[in-house]
Amino acid sequence: MRGKLSIVATPIGNLEDITLRALRTLKECDVIYAEDTRVTAKLLARYEIKKSLQRLDAATEAKKAGEIIARLEIGEHVAYVSDAGTPGISDPGSRLVSLIRPSIELGTCSAKIEAIPGPSALTAALSIAGIDSAAFTFIGFLPHKKGRQTALKEIAVSKLPVVLYESPHRIEKLLRELVQSQALHITLARELTKIHEEIVSGTPAELLAHLAAHPDRLRGEFVVIVSPVSRN
Numbered sequence: 553m554r555g556k557l558s559i560v561a562t563p564i565g566n567l568e569d570i571t572l573r574a575l576r577t578l579k580e581c582d583v584i585y586a587e588d589t590r591v592t593a594k595l596l597a598r599y600e601i602k603k604s605l606q607r608l609d610a611a612t613e614a615k616k617a618g619e620i621i622a623r624l625e626i627g628e629h630v631a632y633v634s635d636a637g638t639p640g641i642s643d644p645g646s647r648l649v650s651l652i653r654p655s656i657e658l659g660t661c662s663a664k665i666e667a668i669p670g671p672s673a674l675t676a677a678l679s680i681a682g683i684d685s686a687a688f689t690f691i692g693f694l695p696h697k698k699g700r701q702t703a704l705k706e707i708a709v710s711k712l713p714v715v716l717y718e719s720p721h722r723i724e725k726l727l728r729e730l731v732q733s734q735a736l737h738i739t740l741a742r743e744l745t746k747i748h749e750e751i752v753s754g755t756p757a758e759l760l761a762h763l764a765a766h767p768d769r770l771r772g773e774f775v776v777i778v779s780p781v782s783r784n
């Protein structure tokens with residue numbers, strides 16, 4: 553009996569952004585492990601899917617991996633979803649896969665891990681930013697303290713666009729940190745796929761002025777793309 557672990561991408565805002573295959577997987581699997589069961593319960597309710605939900609977040613990833621291996625060994629089909637977007641992209645999921653894949657490769661667990669691709673804030677932002685994204689660097693969330701200054705210096709001199717995730721209450725801090733680097737072009741992609749989706753771009757100073765004039769636009773979720781001016 554061969555078990556299956558499906559890593560399923562889910563919407564980043566608009567609940568219609570889910571693939572037919574993701575819906576079929578969530579319907580057909582034996583159990584869904586979710587970063588936050590309350591968030592996933594809303595998605596399941598929208599599509600009238602009734603399924604056993606178990607929590608697996610960053611803190612429990614290692615512990616729950618053993619439980620999932622035991623399920624795969626008896627041939628179960630397990631699905632994993634994070635709160636939004638593609639699991640493993642600045643989300644729990646990659647550690648789970650890295651803990652389970654060796655058992656499969658060593659042959660101690662007869663199972664398959666499959667990707668059910670779909671939305672990600674990273675690709676959604678790049679698709680509408682209007683920058684040359686043939687090649688880019690993705691760094692996820694910047695460290696808050698240790699390593700932050702080094703990361704900022706690297707971003708400022710990067711020849712490739714750098715994409716990062718940032719929470720709304722740290723956007724202004726980030727722009728202030730980048731304000732010395734006038735040769736940077738910043739794109740803020742906010743609330744992607746939601747009612748208030750917007751893209752604004754400019755130098756760090758221009759964006760600080762924009763946000764000061766429109767404080768309501770500091771709400772929501774942000775992808776930040778930092779690119780050298782010469783590449784725009």
Ligand code: SAM
Pocket residue numbers: 564565634636637638639640641642643671672673674716717718719741742743744745746773774775
């Ligand atoms: N795994 C997710 C993905 O594939 O996009 C990312 C999860 S990470 C914990 C959450 C961050 O992604 C947010 O803080 C924000 O930076 C970004 N994000 C998620 N949804 C977004 C949206 N609708 N609009 C803009 N940024 C978003």
